[in-house]
Amino acid sequence: MPCPKLQKKFSFFLILPVFLISVLLFLESFSFAYPQWTVKLLNSLSAIRSINNYGAFAIMTTRRPEIIIEGSSDGIEWKEFPFCWKPDDPHKAPAFISPFHPRLDWQMWFAALSTPKENPWFASLLSCLLHGKKEVIKLFKANPFPTSPPKYVRALIYVYEYSSWSEKKRKDSGGTELFMGCIFLLLL
Template sequence: MIVLIVTLPLNLWLCYTALKPEAEWPKPLLVVYARLEPFRILNGYGLFRVMTKERPEIQVEGSADGVDWVSYEFKWKPGDVNRAPRWCAPHQPRLDWQMWFAALGGRRQEDWFQNFMVRLLENEPAVTRLLARNPFPDKPPRYVRAILFKYQFTTSEERRATGAWWKRREIGEFFPEATLRR
């Protein structure tokens, strides 16, 4: 019972600060922290505690003619603004996760991303299976490109009015139009 009395308030506080990381600590906890801090047995480390305030996302597109472009849909990351966010825990969707990091870093020359785009141009089944939808199931696209967007959730009022879960604005080109030499 004593463990519950000690750990329950602490765990509730940790949950609260996970949701609101800028929250002020209560004075009694600050006093305890100040006394223990010289011993370096406590710290504010938290893996990915606060990652981003915005959500940059890469939209990958393919085209048969270089004029009409169709989006590839990923299984987990935002794409279609009308698609609700999906719950994936405890699964770790590696491709979607790497796409997010690529968008955060703006690293347009990452080898894995270039290889990913080449595999889409080849319609490589091992790669297209990682996607929710391949818009070119029978014949590979002739061109691919990637556009960077900033996403944010719609308000509940906006969602009721439009049905959209996300708002997005285009930032610009992430990966230029590319094709395979034939």
């Protein structure tokens, strides 16, 4: 059994490098630019797998694609099917949802990161909206077509990005929206 006095003496020499490496890894998650020697050090230490970023969301992205579903009765005026929990207005903070798990909103996030071929359920969702299926419409915050279902639906992909500090000062906005040009259009 190690001597407690000896353990206390040497623990500082172990804690200090672990703390410093942890700080470097934390800063890395914010895309902090390191000198090349620091990158090499972090890469070599990651092989040990003792001090590292891990988990499903170890690295936060600075861009987030979001699918917006819209419907139309005439193909000219489009109304959005608002989601209950998914971020929509870049000027409004996301809602607190715990302990619930908003399955549709969560799946929409992953659908935006992949292709329609990888998400066959998405075409079914749009088809249900075209047919006015009440059990599917209940998954949304509101029904923009309360009297009859839309004749057309489309999905637009917007990319939300963090503003730089200079953009925030200049525009006084919390984020920018960019249309990605990916449109799915289903006709009844």
